[in-house]
Amino acid sequence: MSALDSLALTAIPPQDEALRQPVRDFLAQYVAALPAHVRARSWGGYDAQLSRELGARGWLGLTLPKEYGGGGRSAYARYVVVEEFLNFGAPVGSHWIAERQSAPNILKYGTDAQKRRYVPPVCRGEMYFCIGMSEPNAGSDLASVRTRAARTEGGWVLDGQKIWTTNAHNCHFMIALVRSSGTADDRHKGLSQFIVDLKLPGVTIRPITDLSGDSHFCEVFFDNVRLPDDALLGTEGAGWEQVMSELAFERSGPERLFSSIVLFDEWLAYIRTPQGRTPESVRLAGKIGSQLAPLRAMSVAVTSKLAHGESPVVEAALVKDLGTGVEQAIPALIADDLFRRPAHDVPMELLRTLDFVTQAAPSYSLRGGTRDILRGMIARGLGLR
Incomplete structure (x- = not known):
């Protein structure tokens, strides 16, 4: 059975769907004062206070074991909550990566001491992780990373550089994929993951200002950084397999469909007004909605696999590739609609939101794996190469 055949229609269980209204009620008040162009950043935004409040309400770490501070619930429960974070444009970037993939990765591969040290504060919204994968000259070609951890007495010495390291x-902390043996020519062999305290001597972080004026992307430099022996996550040399498993969490969620959703909702509100409604805009709304609906169904189906303990790497890549295509189309289609109108008829906040999303949209098909890389994975999964 192919990856496409395995994505059966799935309904979110009622007990998990019941989470939706309380989350909506809370977020409606929290983001009420935030303009749409700010909310459009959502999981790229940063609000440590919000992360702590979500943690206090039990809405972080929903799928993680209660023993480590989590909710002990299914992947469906997290899907509902995350979907609402994105729909409201809540600034959830502070805890986003830690809760989405770092804590599950530690639970899967870490020692008991690592689990007890790192996972509970992630669930409380108090500890944040970033991803240390890409490097200069080793972005899409992740297997060619050159950052190196060398064995030393009582631990490791880390040297190298990471780039595009969000927040x-x-x-x-960072969970970094680095080379612990061999050379870059060895490709997948000799790679390991390490948990790096970003306050250690020798760590330098430089934010990169992007086209939109945001600076959440960063360069991270390691110069003779001394790591303790227990900084190693999982098995030495098994880093590639661990990263591939981790990326299923990164590629399968609603964030791969809804990066443009605040813009879409803002535009829908406009075309519902007598001034904004046209036959063309109504048809366009139907066109976009008809693409989002089946993609959401596919995303929920991937969540079903996660809920059953599977690792749907190919299916997640498929949803991510198709989803980012729609995300990128939304600002272009909305721009075509708005720029056919007299400038004074279009609300300024809608234009500001369109401006940001248009500038951010090219990154949608880069983050989490480039389109070409994902399509290669999909082709192999479908038996086409």
């Missing part, structure tokens, strides 16, 4: 300047 590193606001994070406490």
